[in-house]
Amino acid sequence: MPSTQSQPDDLYNQAVAAHGPALSRLARGYEFDPEDCRDLLQEIHLAVWRSFRTFDARCSLRTWVYRVAHNTAASHILHSRRMKSKTMISLEEIEEQGGIAAKDDTDRSIEQSQMLERLFALIQCLNPLDRQVTLLYLEGMDAASIGDVTGISSGYVATKIYRVKAILAERFRNGGNHGKQ
Amino acid sequence: MANNDASNELLNLWKSQEPQSISLSAKELRDASSKLESQIFWRNSREYLGAAIVVVAFGFYMYKFETVLLRLGSGLTIAGALFMAFHLFQKGSAAAMATDLESKSCVEFYRMELVRQRDLLLSVWKWYLLPFVPGLGLFLLGMLQMVLRQPASHLHYGMVALWFGATFAMCAATFVLVEWLNRRAAREIQKKIDSLDQQRQATD
Numbered sequence: 001m002p003s004t005q006s007q008p009d010d011l012y013n014q015a016v017a018a019h020g021p022a023l024s025r026l027a028r029g030y031e032f033d034p035e036d037c038r039d040l041l042q043e044i045h046l047a048v049w050r051s052f053r054t055f056d057a058r059c060s061l062r063t064w065v066y067r068v069a070h071n072t073a074a075s076h077i078l079h080s081r082r083m084k085s086k087t088m089i090s091l092e093e094i095e096e097q098g099g100i101a102a103k104d105d106t107d108r109s110i111e112q113s114q115m116l117e118r119l120f121a122l123i124q125c126l127n128p129l130d131r132q133v134t135l136l137y138l139e140g141m142d143a144a145s146i147g148d149v150t151g152i153s154s155g156y157v158a159t160k161i162y163r164v165k166a167i168l169a170e171r172f173r174n175g176g177n178h179g180k181q
Numbered sequence: 182m183a184n185n186d187a188s189n190e191l192l193n194l195w196k197s198q199e200p201q202s203i204s205l206s207a208k209e210l211r212d213a214s215s216k217l218e219s220q221i222f223w224r225n226s227r228e229y230l231g232a233a234i235v236v237v238a239f240g241f242y243m244y245k246f247e248t249v250l251l252r253l254g255s256g257l258t259i260a261g262a263l264f265m266a267f268h269l270f271q272k273g274s275a276a277a278m279a280t281d282l283e284s285k286s287c288v289e290f291y292r293m294e295l296v297r298q299r300d301l302l303l304s305v306w307k308w309y310l311l312p313f314v315p316g317l318g319l320f321l322l323g324m325l326q327m328v329l330r331q332p333a334s335h336l337h338y339g340m341v342a343l344w345f346g347a348t349f350a351m352c353a354a355t356f357v358l359v360e361w362l363n364r365r366a367a368r369e370i371q372k373k374i375d376s377l378d379q380q381r382q383a384t385d
Binding site for chain 1: 190191198199285290294
């Protein structure tokens with residue numbers, strides 16, 4: 001746990017060393033276009049650095065960084081004109097629809113890059129809250145830690161994770177052919 | 182089991198990405214922070230410039246026209262523009278950068294942002310439209326009065342009625358349209374807030 005007396009610069013360096021790659025993946029989960037993604041990433045880094053002026057160590061550095069990063073990204077989505085016009089749905093809606101149909105489901109040996117592309121497409125149609133849960137799950141966080149960051153009860157996070165797993169399995173089974181033989 | 186296998190594979194794939202990882206130096210962070218503040222300053226300045234143009238234009242009308250209605254209308258329009266600028270000054274700096282990024286959980290922050298946007302949309306008529314209604318209304322009446330003072334031989338009452346009616350209808354339609362669009366957008370945001378509240382109630 002970092003000292004509350006630490007300067008924002010030190011805490012920022014510590015945060016980037018520990019969570020820099022995760023922040024980059026997070027930004028990509030909100031903005032797929034490389035330039036927009038880089039702008040958002042800079043916005044997140046700036047927000048994280050500024051936030052350390054008031055860091056009080058009441059929560060772990062990881063929880064703090066993820067909260068600031070996800071809140072910055074959610075605010076980015078809410079204020080972006082392009083994003084405003086985009087329809088975002090919940091995990092439950094995707095499940096009810098039986099997953100989102102992919103363009104080409106016949107190729108069994110789908111490349112990893114294509115799988116990632118599809119994964120990003122799935123993530124980017126989610127509403128902010130479900131997107132946050134999904135991205136944190138992909139970072140390997142457990143339900144309780146995701147609950148700390150998002151403010152949702154860990155039980156409900158577990159339900160969400162169950163849905164995420166089911167949707168991912170449905171969409172990416174056999175390397176992306178959705179199990180359609 | 183199959184679900185776990187598939188998602189574990191994706192988890193590994195997700196982590197194996199090599200995204201651009203950036204680390205900004207202290208100088209770069211301070212520069213970016215100053216740049217952000219400067220962008221906000223210029224964005225607010227553009228809005229104040231709009232109010233300043235209204236003040237200058239209607240100040241000129243106040244000086245140029247001699248009738249009480251036109252002068253009063255111009256004065257009230259200037260007052261409306263100053264009120265709007267004051268409101269922007271009060272709200273603008275607070276909204277410069279999202280606040281409470283760290284102290285609120287994601288769900289609380291998201292709800293707070295939605296509520297803020299909804300309230301902003303619902304209050305537009307109070308600080309952006311209503312302040313201009315008395316001034317522009319009187320100014321329009323003053324224009325009508327000025328036209329009607331022309332010698333009767335120069336007047337074509339049908340044209341005057343048409344001009345006045347069209348101008349009034351255009352102003353009213355603009356106000357109604359802006360308000361309608363804002364209310365519609367606010368209703369959409371309210372749906373998101375309701376859905377979020379339902380989810381939270383279901384889990385508490």
